[in-house]
Amino acid sequence: MRILEVEHLSAWYPSGRTRRQVLEDVSFTLDRGQVLGLVGESGCGKTTLARAILGLHRACAGVVRHAFPRPQMVFQDPYGSLNPAHTLLWTLEEPLRAIGTGRKERRDRAMELLDRVGLGPEYAGRYPQELSGGQRQRAAIAAAVIARPALVVADEPVSALDVTVQRQILDLLAELKRDDSLSYLFISHDLNVVYQICDRILVMDKGRIVEENDTDTLFAAPKHPFTKKLLEAAE
Amino acid sequence: MGKRTNLFLLLGGGLTALMVGLALLGTFWTPYSPTAMGAGEKFAPPSLAHLLGTDNFGRDVFSRVLQGMGASLLIAACVVAIGCLAGTLVGCLCGYFGGPADYLLTRLCDAVTAFPSVLLALVIVSLAGRGTAQIVVALGILFIPSFARLVRGETARHRQANYIQSARLMGVSHGRILTAHILPNLWGVLGPGVVIGFNNAVLSEASMSFLGLGVQPPFPSLGSMLSDSQTYLQRAPWYALSAGMAIALLILGFSLLAEGLQRRRRA
Incomplete structure (x- = not known):
């Protein structure tokens, strides 16, 4: 069952008299009980995507469909x-x-x-x-x-924590998901973290989704040059 | 800092408690009637019968100081209450919702603050007439901007915080976010703000009464006593000194208390 559908989502920030585009034609779906990872370098538009999905970023165009009300968010800074x-x-x-x-x-x-x-x-x-x-x-x-809630958007939820605590929080998120048929959109710049918890992964570069695949395939056989670059940098 | 004793809070709290206690006492009981003329001889120097001497009508200065402090504090309390309540309301709404109304009200507050407050109060009193109620309303209105500005800044800061965004996602209404999520975070800045406001209100009331626009004779007020006693500064220095010291000690107490509260908040 689909709990989130995003179609042709674009978003901007005002910059002087013009506007700077931070998301360009982003489309993806998320099924119930799934953990969808969103990776990319900092500044590529991940947080804007999260905020736009939850209606916290106004300057956007496109369609965001939630199957259930009141999706929640976990922020980076505890x-x-x-x-x-x-x-x-x-x-x-x-x-x-x-x-x-x-x-x-x-x-x-x-x-x-x-x-x-x-x-x-x-x-x-x-x-x-x-x-x-x-x-x-x-x-x-x-x-x-x-x-x-059916959906929790977690924006870098472990990035501000040290490694042992990271592990505990990831375990906690996994455990809550098992019990409550929750879905996560899990945002991170850290591929190791994403690998541990996500079923599928979206790779984002400069406001676009450049590759989407299930976690094992993506790590074993990355297709897009940007994904390869990210994976090399993580090793 | 931690466990180090907050000397400002201790001294300020003690002095304020003492002065407010004396003022409270003065509203219920004074050694002599503050308005009774000839309670003693004219210009009697301080003695056991008249702790602070008597004035030009032979009225007991200690009794007048006690009751004058009570009047000053009561007026200050009303002024601060008006300023704080209205200022918090305006500041909360402006800081939270923003927009053109916020812009307009902020500019208006800046404009009011730009004038010396006694001057503006003079204008209001000259329009509305002299008297205690007029002073309270005039000063109360003039105290709104400082509270509004303080609260607006804090509210705008909290509005950006993640826990307010979370509350929005949970479907909490704007009204409840303001009253239950943001307001409890404001006590920390409102506390010292109220004490500083008290300080300024006592001074402003004294200035207004000194100019003859506040509490009307024969009822005592610290400001009007100071004004009356000028003429007899050489003949009866205790008269002016008593009123002046009462004002100074009140202000000192409030200032120390405000400083202490701010230090505790920072610690």
Whole structure:
């Protein structure tokens, strides 16, 4: 089942009197339960694509179709993705409040999810400032998935973390996906990370998709010169 | 910094508590009636019966200072309340929604701030008449821009934050984002802002009353006492000193408290 269809998506940034095109005619689809990787060098338009898909970037043209409402996003910077004025419990309950879940169920689900992301009930009353980067990213992921979205767009979710924590967060994302038939659009500049978690991969260069294939084929037999260059650089 | 004691907060808090306590006391009880003439001899120097002496009508200066402080603080509280509430509302809406209305209101605030506030208050009072209520409204309006600017900047900064973007994706309404997601982040800057506002309001009220536009005689106000006592500066220096010191100590307390709050926030 298709949960996301993107057709002929283009996007711009205003630059002086003209506009600078950052996405050019991007089309792809994402099936339920799949992890789609989006790789490319920094500045190639990956984050703009993520924001355009979620409706956070206005200056764009094309069609984006979501099969389910309220896709969520996990950001690169774990320091800015949690509200510093609220406890983790409040932050986890907020998506449920927005869809009108009752008080008791909100609390139960928040506590259960805290446990599942490896933070435990003692973190319920903590503020983001009291957590490490990895813990914050766990909390941010919990807040993204608590209302059971079908799609989570993860924009470089492990790039700001050190390698051991990266591994833990990737495992957590994989585990949440197994249980909840979630789909991810997983954005990264790091091919090693993408290889570990993605089923299919889109390679992006200068605002265009230059190659798309399933992970094993892409790594074994890259076709586009840019993909080859990326793979060589990663080794 | 960590565990080092915040001397500013301690001293400022203590001094402010003491002065506000005295002012509160003055609204309920004073040794003599502040308006009773001939409570003692005219120009009696400080003594045990009259702690701060008496003035040109033989009124007890200590009683007048107590009640004057109460009046000054009450006016300052109303002024800050008007400025803070309206300023926060304007600042939140401007900072969050932006657009032409934000541009217009920001320019208006800049224009108001560009004039000396006492001058503008004079204009308002000359239009609306003199008296306590007029002073409160005039100063209250003049205090809006500083709060609006403070809140607007902070709100605009938070609006860009990822957690606000997340909240939008979750389907949280604009109203709830402003009140439940952004507002709780503003207390940190509003706290010192309110204390500094208090400081400025006490000074402004004293200036207005000094010019005879604020609290009307015979009721005491620190500003009008300072104004009245000028004539007797050599004959009864305790009169002017008492009113002046009360203003100075109030301002000092608020300034230290504001500085302490800001240091605590930065730590």
